[in-house]
Amino acid sequence: MEQMFLEFFSNTGFALADYRYLIMILVGFALMYLGIVKHYEPLLLVPIGFGILVGNIPIASGLGVSIYAEGSVLNYLYFGVFTGLYPPLIFLGIGALTDFSTMLSRPVLMLLGAAAQSGIFLTFLGALALGFIPSEASSIGIIGGADGPTSIFLTAKLAPELIGPVAIAAYSYMALVPVIQPPIMKLLTTRKERLIRMEVPRSVPQKEKIIFPILGFLLTCFLAPASLPLFGMLFFGNLLKEAGVTERLATAARTAIIDSVTIMLGLTVGASTQADVFLTSKSLFIFVLGALAFGIATAIGVIFAKVMNLFLKRKINPLLGAAGVSAVPDSARVVQMVGREYDKDNFLLMHAMAPNVSGVIGSAIAAGVLWSFMM
Amino acid sequence: MLDFYAISEHNGWSIAIVGITIVFSGLVALSIVVSQLHKILMAWENRRIWLKRFKAFLLGKGSIQPGLEDAPFEVLEDAKNLSMLAPYLPEPFTPENLFEIAEKRGVEIRQHSIHYLTDCGYLKLDNQGNYFWIKE
Numbered sequence: 001m002e003q004m005f006l007e008f009f010s011n012t013g014f015a016l017a018d019y020r021y022l023i024m025i026l027v028g029f030a031l032m033y034l035g036i037v038k039h040y041e042p043l044l045l046v047p048i049g050f051g052i053l054v055g056n057i058p059i060a061s062g063l064g065v066s067i068y069a070e071g072s073v074l075n076y077l078y079f080g081v082f083t084g085l086y087p088p089l090i091f092l093g094i095g096a097l098t099d100f101s102t103m104l105s106r107p108v109l110m111l112l113g114a115a116a117q118s119g120i121f122l123t124f125l126g127a128l129a130l131g132f133i134p135s136e137a138s139s140i141g142i143i144g145g146a147d148g149p150t151s152i153f154l155t156a157k158l159a160p161e162l163i164g165p166v167a168i169a170a171y172s173y174m175a176l177v178p179v180i181q182p183p184i185m186k187l188l189t190t191r192k193e194r195l196i197r198m199e200v201p202r203s204v205p206q207k208e209k210i211i212f213p214i215l216g217f218l219l220t221c222f223l224a225p226a227s228l229p230l231f232g233m234l235f236f237g238n239l240l241k242e243a244g245v246t247e248r249l250a251t252a253a254r255t256a257i258i259d260s261v262t263i264m265l266g267l268t269v270g271a272s273t274q275a276d277v278f279l280t281s282k283s284l285f286i287f288v289l290g291a292l293a294f295g296i297a298t299a300i301g302v303i304f305a306k307v308m309n310l311f312l313k314r315k316i317n318p319l320l321g322a323a324g325v326s327a328v329p330d331s332a333r334v335v336q337m338v339g340r341e342y343d344k345d346n347f348l349l350m351h352a353m354a355p356n357v358s359g360v361i362g363s364a365i366a367a368g369v370l371w372s373f374m375m
Numbered sequence: 376m377l378d379f380y381a382i383s384e385h386n387g388w389s390i391a392i393v394g395i396t397i398v399f400s401g402l403v404a405l406s407i408v409v410s411q412l413h414k415i416l417m418a419w420e421n422r423r424i425w426l427k428r429f430k431a432f433l434l435g436k437g438s439i440q441p442g443l444e445d446a447p448f449e450v451l452e453d454a455k456n457l458s459m460l461a462p463y464l465p466e467p468f469t470p471e472n473l474f475e476i477a478e479k480r481g482v483e484i485r486q487h488s489i490h491y492l493t494d495c496g497y498l499k500l501d502n503q504g505n506y507f508w509i510k511e
Contacts, residue, residue, distance in 0.1 A: 104413075107406035114402035121391035128387045129377040137387075200471050202486045205449065208413055215408055223401045358402055365401045369394045 016058035020275035028052030028270065034175060041175035041330065044148070044266055048171055051270015067271045078268040081163060084156040086265040087149035088229040093258025094149075094328065094360065095237025096250045100212055103354040105201035108308070109320065113358030115304030116324025119144035119297025120366045123289055130285055135159050138370040140286055143170045144293025145363030146177070146325040152269070153230060154367040158374050164272040165283040169290035171269070177330040180291070181298050182338050185322045188302045193309075194342045196317040198351040206244065213238040220361060224368030226375075231364060297325045301355070316351075323352035326359030417487040420447045424494070446491060453488035454497075460484075467505035 009015055028049045035045030054074070059066050067074040080086040103110060124141030132140060139155040139162050151170035155163050173180065186194075217235035221228050240250040272278075298321075305321030319339055323331045332352035339348040382388060418425065423445040443454065456477070463476050470489065477484045489506070492498045499507045 104409055107409040110402050110406040110409070111399075114399045117398045118395050121394045124394075125382050125387050125391050128382045128385050129379055131378060131381060134385045134387070134390070137385075200474055202413075202470075203474065203483055205413070205416065205485050205487070207416055211412060211416070212409065215412070216405060219405055219408060220401060223397065223404070358405075361405070362398050362402055365398050366394060369397050370390075373390050373394070 011060045011063075013058045016060060018058075018275075020279045021056045021058050024052055024056040024273060024275045024278065027273075028056065031172070031175075031270075040178065041171070043262060044171050045175050047263055047266025048168065048270040051267040052273050053270075054267065055271030055274045066274065067268065068274065068277070074268060074271055077264050078272060080261070080264060081152060081167075081268050081272070082156050082160050084153045084229070086261050087153035087156075088233040089261045090149040090258055090265065091230050091364075092233040092237040092253045093261070095213070095234040095239075096241045096253035097258070098238060098241075098328070098357055098360075099353070100238065100357055101204040101209065102201050102350050103357055104204045104208055104212060106351070106354055108312070109316070109351070109354035110358035110361075111308065112301050112305055112321045112324040112355035113326070113360075113362045114324070115321065116297045116301035116326075116355070116359055117145060117362040117366050118300045119293050119295075119325070120363065120370075122296050123293035124370070126292065127285075127289055130289070132282075132285075135374045136162055138374055139166050140289050141293060142166075142363065142367055142370065143173065143286075143290035144297045144325070145359070145366060146170070146174055146294055146297065146327040146331065147360060147363040148174055149265075150230060150326075150360075150363050150367045152265070154371060157371055162282070162286065164269065164274075164278050165286040166290075167269040168273060169287050171266075173290055173294045174327040174330060177325075177327050178334050178337070180294055181322050181325075181331060181334045184295055184298045185302055185319055185335075185338050188299060189306070189318050191342060193306070193318050194339060195346065196315050197343075197346055198317055198320075198348065199314055201350070206242070209242040210239070210244075213242065216361070220365060224365045224372070226371040227364045227368030230367070231361075234360070234364070294325065298322045298331075301325065317346075317348060319348065320352050320355055323354075323356040324359045324362075326356065326363045328356050328360055329353065331359075332356040413487065417490065420450070420487065421445075421491065421494075443495060443497075446495070449485060450488045450491045453484050454492060456482040456484055457488075457492070461508070467501070467507045469505055473506075 031045045031049030031052065034040045035042035035049060055067055065072050067078050069075055120141045123144045124137050127137035127140040128134065135158040139159040142151045142154045143166060148170045152163060152167050155166045213235035217231055220231045237253050240246045240253060301321030301324035302318050305316055305318035309315045317339065319335045323335045325331050332349055335352035336349040339346045460476055460480060465472060473484060493500050496509055499509050
């Protein structure tokens with residue numbers, strides 16, 4: 001009987017745990033703390049944080065319940081991550097949630113979304129210089145797009161072994177937008193620039209809103225066919241929203257579908273960070289490079305807005321450049337928050353949504369381009 | 376620690392430059408399409424006027440002024456809304472004045488309707504971007 005107790009104890013988490021599991025459990029706590037107490041992207045950080053706890057319960061090999069054990073429940077749920085199934089479904093929801101009106105009313109702001117994507121390629125170079133192979137460097141670079149689903153989608157295709165660290169880095173930095181971006185924005189702009197008010201955008205007729213997702217889909221997919229699953233779902237979701245006759249489908253896409261997929265994606269990405277797989281020097285480099293990518297993307301967006309002002313008659317507030325990273329709608333909210341620190345009546349949110357949503361399009365194009373180069 | 380030779384070895388510089396260029400070109404192309412979209416739609420909305428003008432041109436009648444009878448449904452709606460807002464608008468008024476008051480009153484006035492009414496001779500636009508009423 002004593003032998004049975006000892007055998008049972010040797011298979012418990014208490015006996016199998018080592019310091020690496022404890023570190024990861026602390027990381028899980030930190031993410032849940034940020035989500036629940038600080039309200040940083042709670043819809044993502046709470047599932048990911050709890051998923052980290054799920055993935056870091058030490059399990060005896062052969063039990064077949066870990067996320068990497070073929071045929072386990074978690075492994076089935078993880079299927080949507082490593083095949084790249086979940087990101088397009090999230091894009092469907094994003095499309096059904098997004099109002100492209102401000103982008104349609106002032107298309108010049110789309111250039112800010114393009115500029116911020118330069119961070120992706122600069123980080124790609126940095127990752128190559130640090131010794132990552134090109135497919136891994138592409139997956140790390142895409143973190144600079146600040147677009148979690150796109151990062152997971154590309155990493156699933158190019159470097160599936162890095163999905164855990166890339167996804168955690170991408171979502172953590174998306175959640176930390178209110179911490180990372182404001183110092184960079186303030187450093188690169190003058191008070192006078194931060195006070196610039198934007199002109200009232202023209203109202204966009206419904207017909208234009210309906211035609212845009214169709215034209216946008218055709219144009220972007222002809223340019224970067226590798227991004228077809230992302231653009232297809234994004235623009236389809238938007239068409240459902242704007243068509244006016246598919247409200248039920250649009251509602252399903254922006255509520256039930258995106259919420260269910262977010263739960264499964266967050267939980268399984270978190271669970272994929274098993275200490276023995278996750279705690280490597282590569283992961284550390286990915287986190288450092290991801291932060292750099294994010295910072296560089298923000299800085300380039302702001303600087304590009306200042307350059308645009310040299311040529312524009314009606315100046316734009318350069319803070320909008322920071323919204324070029326595609327963390328929707330967090331970076332647009334940060335622009336609004338920083339703008340209102342200096343002028344309480346300056347409402348930049350709707351203007352910032354233009355570079356923000358074009359950033360989503362830009363990062364998906366970048367992902368398609370990188371994927372096609374690596375094929 | 377940084378090995379810049381690895382970048383050249385993996386063709387990194389070219390990938391980065393071509394990649395940035397493609398992303399920029401894609402979004403520039405999309406922004407050009409988007410910036411022209413409302414003009415194309417407006418031309419489609421005003422197709423009856425264009426047709427009339429074309430016929431007049433063929434018959435050598437010179438230019439003709441469009442009337443509200445040719446206007447698309449949305450323009451007629453906006454014209455109704457505009458006449459309702461008229462007492463609250465300054466004279467002359469800017470599009471900003473109009474959109475602000477329209478938003479406060481919860482009505483929508485489309486930019487292309489203002490262009491249409493200007494074409495019809497109900498409104499007049501000066502070089503400062505101000506609109507004047509011509510016809511009631």
